[in-house]
Amino acid sequence: MLLHEDYPHTVPARAWLRWKENYFWVFMDPERDLCCLAHSTAEPTFDRAFASFTVLHKGVKVSHSGEVPLPQPFEHQKLLRYGNQTVHFLKPQEEFLVEYEDENIAASLRFTRRMHLFDFLACADVNPDQFSISENTALDRTGFRHQGQCMNATGRMTFKTGELAGVSLDVDGSGYRDHSWGMRNDQIVLDHNWSFFNFPTMGFHLFTVRNIVRPANMTAEGYIARPEGNEVIKTLRIENVGEGPEGMPDKVIFHTVTLGGEKFTLTADVGNAFARLPLHSQKPGAKVYYNVENMCRVRCEETGEEGLANVEIGTLKDA
Numbered sequence: 001m002l003l004h005e006d007y008p009h010t011v012p013a014r015a016w017l018r019w020k021e022n023y024f025w026v027f028m029d030p031e032r033d034l035c036c037l038a039h040s041t042a043e044p045t046f047d048r049a050f051a052s053f054t055v056l057h058k059g060v061k062v063s064h065s066g067e068v069p070l071p072q073p074f075e076h077q078k079l080l081r082y083g084n085q086t087v088h089f090l091k092p093q094e095e096f097l098v099e100y101e102d103e104n105i106a107a108s109l110r111f112t113r114r115m116h117l118f119d120f121l122a123c124a125d126v127n128p129d130q131f132s133i134s135e136n137t138a139l140d141r142t143g144f145r146h147q148g149q150c151m152n153a154t155g156r157m158t159f160k161t162g163e164l165a166g167v168s169l170d171v172d173g174s175g176y177r178d179h180s181w182g183m184r185n186d187q188i189v190l191d192h193n194w195s196f197f198n199f200p201t202m203g204f205h206l207f208t209v210r211n212i213v214r215p216a217n218m219t220a221e222g223y224i225a226r227p228e229g230n231e232v233i234k235t236l237r238i239e240n241v242g243e244g245p246e247g248m249p250d251k252v253i254f255h256t257v258t259l260g261g262e263k264f265t266l267t268a269d270v271g272n273a274f275a276r277l278p279l280h281s282q283k284p285g286a287k288v289y290y291n292v293e294n295m296c297r298v299r300c301e302e303t304g305e306e307g308l309a310n311v312e313i314g315t316l317k318d319a
Contacts, residue, residue, distance in 0.1 A: 139185065
């Protein structure tokens with residue numbers, strides 16, 4: 001018997017785990033100077049949800065976030081309503097409609113498939129000796145699932161109040177969708193880089209994650225998407241270069257090697273981002289996880305292709 005057994009015990013990190021189902025929709029239309037984020041997270045065992053919607057047009061930001069009632073019913077539904085935000089699952093893996101309306105804005109975005117859906121379980125299959133996203137997030141090998149897909153998106157935005165009152169425009173741009181579910185431990189994530197890229201002939205989703213329990217063990221996963229299919233990234237290194245505005249790096253360089261041995265170097269011009277938006281993904285507490293979405297141009301050094309990138313940089317902060 002040890003003396004400390006008689007005293008109240010430390011709550012282990014595993015006890016913080018809770019089931020979450022997240023959807024994240026990102027839209028970029030730099031030609032019309034409009035970008036948009038829509039995010040929702042549901043916690044069915046807590047009977048609660050949190051949703052946010054942000055639009056930036058000609059330097060004017062319209063944003064709303066907060067707790068909302070859990071969509072009821074929830075499981076296996078083809079339509080989910082998170083307060084003022086509605087997600088329609090029109091064709092699985094093919095077509096989705098995201099709508100939002102309040103007193104400030106009415107928005108409708110239709111996301112259509114550009115590349116195949118990717119499941120990040122494939123990264124653990126290819127690199128079984130590496131620290132997977134499920135091990136990092138859920139503290140086990142299978143407790144968390146994460147998927148992503150390069151999309152096209154079109155829609156309409158109507159501004160009702162403020163500087164843009166009366167402005168209504170059709171939009172057509174680059175999109176991405178992210179879907180994750182399972183046991184999730186947001187309180188132990190220390191920092192991350194979550195980035196996707198849409199080039200004319202290909203796409204990428206690359207990310208790194210560290211947690212406060214094992215900060216030396218970084219998750220580094222990703223894939224390249226092409227019309228013929230997806231391929232796992234075998235190795236990934238992310239390099240921050242210089243200092244840009246608002247505490248962001250000037251350039252972020254992604255060094256990748258595919259399973260087949262192809263090398264791709266992607267240079268994202270984060271310092272000159274055409275949109276830099278916060279992502280409100282949870283109700284603040286003693287700690288809050290702060291995400292910055294940097295929407296910018298990106299260049300593939302090997303092919304010379306130019307594309308659009310969303311470089312999300314996140315860190316755990318005191319509220």
